[in-house]
Amino acid sequence: MATLxxxxxxxxxxxxxxxxxxxxxxxxxxxxxxxxxVGPWRRQPVRLGAAVQQMAEVGVYALPIVTVLGLTIGVMxxxxxxxxxxxxxxxxxxxxxxxxxxxxxxxxxxxxxxVAGRSGSALAxxxxxxxxxxxxxxxxxMGIDPVRYLVAxxxxxxxxxxxxxxxxxxxxxxxxxxxxxDNELGMGLVPYAQRxxxxxxxxxxxxxxGKSVIFALLIALIGVVNGAGVTGGAEGVGxxxxxxxxxxxxxxxxxxMLFAFAVTR
Amino acid sequence: xxxxxxTVDALTTHYGAQCVLRDINLAVAEGEILVIMGxxxxxxxxxxxxxxxxxxxxxxxxxxxGMDINRCSNRELEDVRRHTGVAFQGGALFSSLSVGDNIxxxxxxxxxxxxxxxxxxVRMKLEVVELAGRExxxxxxxxxxxxxxAALARAVxxxxxxxxxxxxxxxxxPVVAAGIDDLxxxxxxxxxxxxxxxxxxxxxxFKIADRIVVLDQGAILASGxxxxxxxxxxxxxxxxxxxxxxxxxxxxxxxxxxxxxxxVP
Numbered sequence: 001m002a003t004l005x006x007x008x009x010x011x012x013x014x015x016x017x018x019x020x021x022x023x024x025x026x027x028x029x030x031x032x033x034x035x036x037x038v039g040p041w042r043r044q045p046v047r048l049g050a051a052v053q054q055m056a057e058v059g060v061y062a063l064p065i066v067t068v069l070g071l072t073i074g075v076m077x078x079x080x081x082x083x084x085x086x087x088x089x090x091x092x093x094x095x096x097x098x099x100x101x102x103x104x105x106x107x108x109x110x111x112x113x114x115v116a117g118r119s120g121s122a123l124a125x126x127x128x129x130x131x132x133x134x135x136x137x138x139x140x141x142m143g144i145d146p147v148r149y150l151v152a153x154x155x156x157x158x159x160x161x162x163x164x165x166x167x168x169x170x171x172x173x174x175x176x177x178x179x180x181x182d183n184e185l186g187m188g189l190v191p192y193a194q195r196x197x198x199x200x201x202x203x204x205x206x207x208x209x210g211k212s213v214i215f216a217l218l219i220a221l222i223g224v225v226n227g228a229g230v231t232g233g234a235e236g237v238g239x240x241x242x243x244x245x246x247x248x249x250x251x252x253x254x255x256x257m258l259f260a261f262a263v264t265r
Numbered sequence: 266x267x268x269x270x271x272t273v274d275a276l277t278t279h280y281g282a283q284c285v286l287r288d289i290n291l292a293v294a295e296g297e298i299l300v301i302m303g304x305x306x307x308x309x310x311x312x313x314x315x316x317x318x319x320x321x322x323x324x325x326x327x328x329x330x331g332m333d334i335n336r337c338s339n340r341e342l343e344d345v346r347r348h349t350g351v352a353f354q355g356g357a358l359f360s361s362l363s364v365g366d367n368i369x370x371x372x373x374x375x376x377x378x379x380x381x382x383x384x385x386x387v388r389m390k391l392e393v394v395e396l397a398g399r400e401x402x403x404x405x406x407x408x409x410x411x412x413x414x415a416a417l418a419r420a421v422x423x424x425x426x427x428x429x430x431x432x433x434x435x436x437x438x439p440v441v442a443a444g445i446d447d448l449x450x451x452x453x454x455x456x457x458x459x460x461x462x463x464x465x466x467x468x469x470x471f472k473i474a475d476r477i478v479v480l481d482q483g484a485i486l487a488s489g490x491x492x493x494x495x496x497x498x499x500x501x502x503x504x505x506x507x508x509x510x511x512x513x514x515x516x517x518x519x520x521x522x523x524x525x526x527x528x529v530p
Contacts, residue, residue: 044374130359138357141317141429142371143346 021229025221028147032155035148044145046152054157058119059165069114070169073106074098074176082184091185095195098177100204104264107170108208109256112215115162116248120219123154124244127227128237136228155220162216163209170208211259215252222248268331269294270427270459276315276325278483285311287484289325293427298453298460300470303480312480313431313463317351318342330426347375350420350458354432356412358404358419364391365400368419375423390418393455394448410441414448421452428452430462434469446472471495 039045081094139146178192226244230236269292276289293299303309314320318334372383394414434442471491479487
């Protein structure tokens, strides 16, 4: 049976490991920014072709599932909003709740969770497999910086595509909600759009987009740190992939709350 | 006399309390093939990783092409690495790139050559390793021997002064393994480079080496030309060569009885 000292030792070791991972994530971010800025001067630019490929994988190929989820969330918000406001006889004000909830909260959150599950896990698994197959060592001994070659393109891809996907999800969600509101309250899509225009401010959309930039950083860095820290064989790849998804989603939700606390009050 | 391309001076490495390399001293001359031999856990792979600059020694110094690789700047280390090639045990080919693109990568990263010139150089190297016409295949489509050949082609594509091979014939059938040995000799003949081979294959080591360094429990057990080692093997070296494990007071009958009980006559 583990003694108190053993348990304290485990807690201490995990704390140190956690702090080291945060430090590694910071160093990776700094390294990536270094290569983005200084790479072209040193004739070692970040591979834009690979970044574009990542953008396609993160963004374009995710459009079908993002559309489905965006529409679903929009309809769900409309259902709940109308149900709640009916108690006060204020169903017609549902558009205010839908517009603000979708753009400030659900659009960025659902998109980030989806991308964490889809692209963050893929990033962690790819890096872990490359590490186990000595491909990362091969890059280093070829004089090719692994951060420039492997980390910068997906980070760039996520930073560009997650905000873009978020705006897309916002639009699709609002459309889905509009269709339901029109059907349920007979409001009509044009008056619904007019009401959205009156209610929504650019700041509301930017609030969501700003969060999505932070989420993109979290997804990329958590994926890379987990992939780089793999130990063992195939089992290790599975472990870090799962770990990266769980950590990324947790970090997204907690950051979302902190962001809302800091900015919204 | 020309300066050795590799000088290892009093290299000692500890992992925690365990000493994995102890007072290693060696030098590799221009154009020489040095084979580092030893059984599992002898420290030969750790020594290779030190020579590649992927691990830092606890004590001692390693000079590669005149540069102290543990004390030089990152840019100086990159310069050293551009003059060295490495063929890893499993090939470490990038699974997302074709064979041709794998070999092309160092040229694209480190030279300003145009695509057609790079294509010609890639084809030439593929011919040297007898993989002509296979540039469009993916690594997953290659046999074990072809992976090793492709890895060698990538390692020498920049015409390095120094080539490292980690277990080049491990996991191959004797005929293919002999072919890889011949290829290493052919590469030295054609390109005049110094080669360091890490292996546990006796036959292969004695066939290709100008000089052999035998490691045992992290220390150099013997060193010399194949002829010298054959002529004056120490008892321990002989045991190592004959692969006779040293098991004190081993009672085979008692062991069998413990395993099989009364079934043993």
